Amino acid sequence: MKKYIFAFASASFLVACAPKVVVEQEVAPIKEQTETKPEVKYLAGKTLFDANCGKCHDLPHPSQYSKAQWSKIVPSMAKEAKLNAEQENQILLYVQYGAMN
Numbered sequence: 001m002k003k004y005i006f007a008f009a010s011a012s013f014l015v016a017c018a019p020k021v022v023v024e025q026e027v028a029p030i031k032e033q034t035e036t037k038p039e040v041k042y043l044a045g046k047t048l049f050d051a052n053c054g055k056c057h058d059l060p061h062p063s064q065y066s067k068a069q070w071s072k073i074v075p076s077m078a079k080e081a082k083l084n085a086e087q088e089n090q091i092l093l094y095v096q097y098g099a100m101n
């Protein structure tokens, strides 16, 4: 009889604890993703922008132009700065992220 009580007790202990553990594991990564993803995604572009786009004139601010304007400015300026297509694309992502619209 004691065996059955023990088995029941440990089974309900497992059931009671299981959902809590699962919830914590699921929530943490989602929270992390939404909080850190934008910065991580645009960090490369920001670094390239800061390093290359203030050489010939003052460093512009992304909010000075609209997304449409940036999509014309960045390709022509990437040529000026002798950047490759990958670098151009990362800068474009960054400035459009912070653009006025």
Ligand code: HEC
Pocket (backbone or CB within 6 Å): 049, 052, 053, 054, 055, 056, 057, 060, 065, 073, 074, 077, 078, 080, 081, 091
């Ligand atoms: C080799 C020099 C040089 C580099 C490097 C350079 N620019 Fe320029 N930039 C210019 C010149 C010259 C002008 C003004 C003439 C023009 O608009 O083409 C200009 C103009 C601009 C303007 C004003 C455009 C407008 O229509 O009002 C913006 C914005 C700009 N640059 C952004 C950038 C960005 C972003 C980068 C980095 C990818 C960059 N520039 C790198 C030379 C440079």
